[in-house]
Amino acid sequence: MRVSSVRTVAGDTLALCREDGLYDLRAVDASLPDGVGALIAGGPDLVACAGRAANGATSAARLDEAALRYRPLIERPGKIICIGRNYAAHAREGGAEPLAYPDVFMRAATSLVAHGEPLVRPRASEHFDYEGELAFVIGRRARHVPRPDASTIIAGYAIFNEGSIRDYQRKATQWTMGKNFDGTGGFGPDLVTPDELPDGAEGLRLRTMLNGETMQDGNTRDFIFSVPEIVAILTEVMTLEPGDVVLTGTPAGVGYARKPPLFMKPGDVVEVTIEKVGTLRNTVRDEG
Structure with missing residues (x-):
């Protein structure tokens, strides 16, 4: 469904x-x-x-x-939990080796934008980058979930474009400010229930297109931390609740790592397509 x-x-x-x-x-x-x-x-x-x-x-x-x-698929999630550098090639394009333990950070609900609505490039910066990602949504309250049971707490999967303001991301050792500008995170269009996809959404091709040109072309089989591993790692620390959203990281090909760097600008069209999940499409506008 x-x-x-x-x-x-x-x-x-x-x-x-x-x-x-x-x-x-x-x-x-x-x-x-x-x-x-x-x-x-x-x-x-x-x-x-x-x-x-x-x-x-x-x-x-x-x-x-x-x-x-x-509308944003879930408009006011209790938590939006992001897994950073979860593809080895993306970690390396940013100058880091793959991690033994994931980078974890949070996004705010005010950053969410629906499918078909414009992402907002803020007044503060022109370094607005795309990050196509698989997201999963928690379906029941859970703590200390072992890897084999991870699928039992997932309500479904969706697509996220985790728009990042790169210069603000690097103003401090923590990434929070660069990841939470209002209106920078596309989310949707559909929640796809797990019965429609391979277990753990493994082996799905993910592509990000900017103005019709392929920027990212990855596959969820290349996760450093699989969906079951992410569930186990997170629930060791915190209780996950129905409606919480978890973002699984982005593959290589982001704009800041290109030579020269390539950032989104007003009028751009960005599409994230995940095999068997769908396509999330947004335009870009300047903050009013």
């Missing part, structure tokens, strides 16, 4: 994505919530209810895609 959070002329709703378009699941079952965040917060029984509604969706529930806008 593939679901998204959208805004229509009639209000916010939970949408089902099929090959032939989007369907309003609340038109099938009015008891369902109006977005993915509330769906996940409602637990496995509510997700199962959405699955039944998806099976029963007919043409009467079809949405007019020209008259809707996407």
Whole structure:
């Protein structure tokens, strides 16, 4: 099942994505919530209810895609946890050897931007870089999860463009400031449930395109820390809760490592495509 959070002329709703378009699941079952965040917060029984509604969706529930806008997949996650330098080639292009323990940092919900909406290059800097990433969303409260059980706590997978302000990222030893400018992180369009993908989303091709040119071309099989390893590492330290979002790192090819460096600018179109997950598309604008 593939679901998204959208805004229509009639209000916010939970949408089902099929090959032939989007369907309003609340038109099938009015008891369902109006977005993915509330769906996940409602637990496995509510997700199962959405699955039944998806099976029963007919043409009467079809949405007019020209008259809707996407919202960030989960608008106010409790935590957005980022794994840095999780591809060896990306670590090396930044001048570091692969790590024995991951870099972990956090993003704020105010940085989120929906599929189809513009990313915001801030007034403070022109060093606005792309980072295509696989994200996964936590489906149940969990602590001390062993690797073999990691899949049991994941509600689904999505796409993230972890837009980074590189000069601010390097103003201090911690990366937080460069990773949290408002409106810099694309998130969506769909949450894809684990049954649609290989276990741990392993072996999926990830590409980032800037104005139609391939910038990044990686594969999740090249993770230094796999999805099960990330779950085990994080839950050794903290409780993961429904709706928490985990970003798994970006492959080589980012703009700051190119010669000369290449940064996003107003009018650019950036697309992140992950095999079997979909495509996240955003334009770029300057901060108003």
